[in-house]
Amino acid sequence: MKFNLLVLLALISTATFSQNTTQTDTTYWRMGGSNSLTFSQVSLTNWAAGGQNSISINGNFSAFANRVKGRGKWENSVDLAYGLIKQGEFDFSKSDDLINLATKYSYKVNKDNGKWFYTALLDFRTQFDEGFETPKEIKKISNFMAPGYLTVGTGIAYDPNENLSFALQPLTGKFTFVLDQELADAGRYGVDPIVYNADSSQVISEGENVLAEFGAYFRAKYKNDVFESKLELFTGYTHSQGNIDVNWQNALVLNVTKALTMNAFTQLIYDKDILIGVDDDGDGEIDEGTEKPRVQFKSVLGVGLTYKFGKQKKQ
16 A cells, blocks of 8 residues: 555656646646655665665656636645655655645735735645554554544734735634544544443443534745745634644755755644644553653655646746
8 A cells, every 4th residue: 555655646747747848728727736756765784874775766746727807816725745755664655745835826805905815725634554652553643534624714814925915714614523433432522532331331422533623824925936834723612612723734846956845844733633643651552651642743754756737937
C-alpha cells in the first residue's frame, strides 16, 4: 500500500510533464501547479560517531484552477503528499501523508471596491494510509478518513492585494470523521468512544464516527513566487467553547536550476481533540496516561526535482 501511493504520485508527476501548460482559451480561468519527488540516503559502516542507516523518499503534488469574472472569483486547489522513511532495523514507515481539497467562492461587496468580498468555503482534509504511534507499528493512530476533516462556512473576506488575503466566517461547520471503527471505539479525535455495560461484558453503543462542531473560522494567507504562509483558526460556539484550533503552514521553494529546487516546509497544529502521548522512559513506546492535547510541529527540508506548470500567480 505504501509503495503503491508513491507510484501513484510518480504517475501523476509524469502525466503533468506531458500536459499542455498554456492558459485555457478564455481569459477567465488560470490554472497551474507543481510537483516534486525527493530522495535521501544515509549509509554507515563502522562509523565511530554512531548513527543509523536511513532511506527516505517524498512525493508532493499541488494544483490550482481559479476563475475570475466580473464581481465573482472561484478558487480551487488540490494538495497531495506522501513520504516514507526507513531507519535502522525498522521497516518503512510514513513520514508525510496528506490529501487536501479546497474550493472557495467570493463575490465583491461593491463593484467599485475590489477588496471586500462575501465568501463561502469548503475545505476537506485526510490522509491516504494508516499511521502508527512509533516505528514499531504496534498502535494504530490514524487511517484514511480517520481522521477526515470537512469545513464548510460563509462570511466575509478582505484581499488588499494579489498576494495577501484574510477571511472571517462566523457561520462555519467543522465535521471530524473517524471511519476506522477501531479508532472510533477508542474515542480518537474527539468522537464519543464505545460504551459497555457495568461489567464490560456487552457493548451498549459503538464509538461514534462523526463529531460535528459549529463555530467561527479565520484564515490569513500570503503567497508570492517562492513563499506561502497560511494560518487557520477555528473556535466552537458549543463544543470545547473557548478553545482555538490552530493550523499554520509555511512553504518555501527556491529554484537552484529550472528543475532542481530546495524545499522547506513547516506546519504547526493544535487541536484540543487530538490527544498525544510521550515516551518518557525512552523504550520506544508511548507511556500510558501521558496523552493530552499538545502542540504538533513538523518541518521538512529537502532538495529534489520539481516541475511547475501553468500561470504561477496567486491562488
